[in-house]
Amino acid sequence: xxxxxxxxxxxxxxxxxxxxxxxxxxAPKVLSGARWGLAMGVAAQFCAFATLHRLTPxxxxxxxxxxxxxxxxxxxxxxxxLVSRISLPGFVPPVAFVAFLATFGAMxxxxxxxxxxxGTTIPHAxxxxxxxxxxxxxxxxxxxxxxxxxxxxxxxxxxxxxxxxMPSLEALDRVNRVTLAVGxxxxxxxxxxxxxxLHARMGSYFGGSLHETWMLIAWMIYLGxxxxxxAGHQGARQAAASAVAGFTFLLAAVVGAxxxx
Amino acid sequence: MKIxxxxxxxxxxxxxxxxxxxxxxxxxxxxxxxxxxxxxxATLISTCNRVELVVTAENADAAQHVLYDFFARELGEGExxxxxxxxxxxxxxxxxxxxxHVFRVASAIDSMVVGEPQILGQVKDAYREATEAGVCGxxxxxLFQRAFATAKRVKNETGISQRPVSVARVAVDLAxxxxxxxxxxxxxxxxxxxxxxxALVALHDHGLGERRVANRTAANAQALxxxxxxxxxxxxEIDRLLPDSDVVLTCVGGDEPIxxxxxxxxxxxxxxxxxxxxxxxxxxxxxxxxxHEIDSAYLYDLDDLQEVAAANxxxxxxxxxxxxxxxxxxxxxxxxxxxxxQAVPTIRDLRDRAEAIRRGEIDRFAGxxxxxxxxxxxxxxxxxxxxxxxxxxxxxxLRDETDREAGLMRLEEARAxxxxxxxxxxxxxGE
Numbered sequence: 001x002x003x004x005x006x007x008x009x010x011x012x013x014x015x016x017x018x019x020x021x022x023x024x025x026x027a028p029k030v031l032s033g034a035r036w037g038l039a040m041g042v043a044a045q046f047c048a049f050a051t052l053h054r055l056t057p058x059x060x061x062x063x064x065x066x067x068x069x070x071x072x073x074x075x076x077x078x079x080x081x082l083v084s085r086i087s088l089p090g091f092v093p094p095v096a097f098v099a100f101l102a103t104f105g106a107m108x109x110x111x112x113x114x115x116x117x118x119g120t121t122i123p124h125a126x127x128x129x130x131x132x133x134x135x136x137x138x139x140x141x142x143x144x145x146x147x148x149x150x151x152x153x154x155x156x157x158x159x160x161x162x163x164x165x166m167p168s169l170e171a172l173d174r175v176n177r178v179t180l181a182v183g184x185x186x187x188x189x190x191x192x193x194x195x196x197x198l199h200a201r202m203g204s205y206f207g208g209s210l211h212e213t214w215m216l217i218a219w220m221i222y223l224g225x226x227x228x229x230x231a232g233h234q235g236a237r238q239a240a241a242s243a244v245a246g247f248t249f250l251l252a253a254v255v256g257a258x259x260x261x
Numbered sequence: 262m263k264i265x266x267x268x269x270x271x272x273x274x275x276x277x278x279x280x281x282x283x284x285x286x287x288x289x290x291x292x293x294x295x296x297x298x299x300x301x302x303a304t305l306i307s308t309c310n311r312v313e314l315v316v317t318a319e320n321a322d323a324a325q326h327v328l329y330d331f332f333a334r335e336l337g338e339g340e341x342x343x344x345x346x347x348x349x350x351x352x353x354x355x356x357x358x359x360x361x362h363v364f365r366v367a368s369a370i371d372s373m374v375v376g377e378p379q380i381l382g383q384v385k386d387a388y389r390e391a392t393e394a395g396v397c398g399x400x401x402x403x404l405f406q407r408a409f410a411t412a413k414r415v416k417n418e419t420g421i422s423q424r425p426v427s428v429a430r431v432a433v434d435l436a437x438x439x440x441x442x443x444x445x446x447x448x449x450x451x452x453x454x455x456x457x458x459x460a461l462v463a464l465h466d467h468g469l470g471e472r473r474v475a476n477r478t479a480a481n482a483q484a485l486x487x488x489x490x491x492x493x494x495x496x497x498e499i500d501r502l503l504p505d506s507d508v509v510l511t512c513v514g515g516d517e518p519i520x521x522x523x524x525x526x527x528x529x530x531x532x533x534x535x536x537x538x539x540x541x542x543x544x545x546x547x548x549x550x551x552x553h554e555i556d557s558a559y560l561y562d563l564d565d566l567q568e569v570a571a572a573n574x575x576x577x578x579x580x581x582x583x584x585x586x587x588x589x590x591x592x593x594x595x596x597x598x599x600x601x602x603q604a605v606p607t608i609r610d611l612r613d614r615a616e617a618i619r620r621g622e623i624d625r626f627a628g629x630x631x632x633x634x635x636x637x638x639x640x641x642x643x644x645x646x647x648x649x650x651x652x653x654x655x656x657x658x659l660r661d662e663t664d665r666e667a668g669l670m671r672l673e674e675a676r677a678x679x680x681x682x683x684x685x686x687x688x689x690x691g692e
Contacts, residue, residue, distance in 0.1 A: 168441045
């Protein structure tokens with residue numbers, strides 16, 4: 001399983017380097033190879049996760065390193081799907097590099113022993129749902145980061161032609177809509193299962209810890225963004241700026257608070 | 262065998278001269294050319310910017326005279342410059358330079374608009390017509406196959422054809438930066454002049470969905486709409502049409518802007534924030550520049566488009582330097598193949614000579630020694646093996662030399678050393 005993790009990390013790294021080369025040369029075949037590399041990395045990591053329980057001691061998905069690794073695996077999987085459907089040049093390198101760092105990081109900080117079993121599947125459901133939500137919202141943030149760059153270039157009527165091809169604004173906006181529509185409900189379910197997990201352990205749905213407080217604030221922010229996007233006729237640029245800001249806050253809530261605590 | 266190119270293009274001859282030499286059906290013309298004993302194979306590339314004969318010949322000097330004469334009499338039909346005057350408006354390339362020239366033409370490095378995509382198709386057509394006419398042999402077939410492969414490499418490995426250099430194509434390129442696809446988008450064209458038509462052609466070529474033309478003169482709008490399968494409208498319908506239009510092109514006369522910021526903002530409310538791409542090619546401008554300040558509206562005027570086109574052209578020039586390196590590599594490889602091709606008769610002569618000696622010696626000694634059939638067979642195998650081993654090294658050296666000059670020198674040396682040109686004093690009569 002650990003070997004598979006290393007293989008997937010290597011594939012992600014190769015895909016990231018290949019995608020950068022493919023975009024900057026430009027070399028479409030290298031870029032296509034990078035997409036396949038990313039897909040193979042996703043497949044290798046799936047096998048790694050599928051055989052996780054065979055390890056002694058079996059690491060837990062509730063470990064922050066593994067949760068991040070799971071999150072980036074889901075994001076990479078969704079990216080593979082998206083790039084096969086929509087023209088999204090420039091999307092593979094950041095996803096591949098982040099996936100590499102998360103996968104490799106999870107290997108560097110392997111827990112000594114498994115987290116004590118609480119006798120329920122809720123913790124894993126919480127990690128899976130929250131990770132899937134974060135992955136989707138992370139992709140929304142990435143798409144909108146590109147959107148803002150592209151929008152700025154068009155508004156400035158940039159004279160110097162860019163070296164790297166970019167996805168169209170419409171494609172990026174569509175990624176934002178889809179990932180927000182999928183990501184927010186998943187995040188909500190992740191928050192709910194988190195409350196249930198806490199209740200099973202401590203008898204309360206909210207413990208007031210740094211992580212829980214920040215997550216709740218982040219969830220409320222996303223509730224507002226979700227409502228504005230789908231009910232309030234928010235423009236694409238405002239939606240993009242909001243998504244980037246929202247994901248930055250969410251990342252701080254999950255990783256920042258996790259690291260501090 | 263040498264490759265020669267005689268041609269004229271947009272740099273060497275004005276269009277009044279080029280048009281006299283242009284040929285529509287190249288097959289019959291080429292057949293006439295290869296009927297001349299000096300020419301082995303031929304192809305004719307005839308486009309609006311160039312007329313070029315690509316031929317192979319055993320004797321380059323003799324072929325040159327034939328080519329100039331043929332160019333003046335057959336292509337020019339005697340109406341253009343004479344064979345003597347032709348030298349001023351044409352260029353002649355030989356050997357490696359001719360190979361490089363064909364590769365540059367196919368890769369669009371030699372085109373008026375560097376990197377333009379049409380020339381490769383035109384060169385392919387020229388090659389196909391020559392093949393169908395039966396005037397294209399192994400050397401030109403190889404040359405053109407390598408030219409197509411070189412063009413593909415140049416396209417894939419450089420950014421030479423990626424950036425549009427015409428105003429209309431720049432507009433389409435920008436539209437593609439905003440919209441993922443154009444086939445489900447609609448355009449509103451305000452005006453019906455030449456500029457609008459050029460932009461409409463470019464958008465039409467890229468599969469734009471719906472096209473609506475609004476103009477002061479209804480008949481002009483109708484004529485343009487009919488040509489491109491769109492609908493014609495009056496100018497007072499603009500407010501109704503704007504919310505459903507993704508791309509708006511304007512080029513009409515008038516001192517006041519037709520599209521004000523308020524008008525566009527009203528439409529954007531109806532579009533629920535979906536972006537607008539406005540191209541204002543009118544002078545004076547038809548769209549209030551303040552429209553560009555609206556988040557979902559992207560406004561480009563003629564100057565903006567021209568500046569992007571100029572920057573793209575500069576970028577293409579830079580990329581063409583990388584393309585030249587690829588062409589040089591391919592030329593080297595092709596010349597290596599030509600040397601190997603020229604080595605074939607020498608290798609064949611060498612094998613024949615060795616075989617003749619072997620056969621002669623066996624015949625001489627088999628009878629003298631009174632060998633049985635089995636012993637003769639063994640002797641055959643033995644001598645065959647010795648000859649093959651002796652010949653292996655020199656033949657490999659001749660075949661594998663890729664440098665043209667060194668290869669030709671080696672061929673000459675081999676012919677002299679082994680007495681392949683019939684002047685060997687040791688050679689026995691009848692061999």
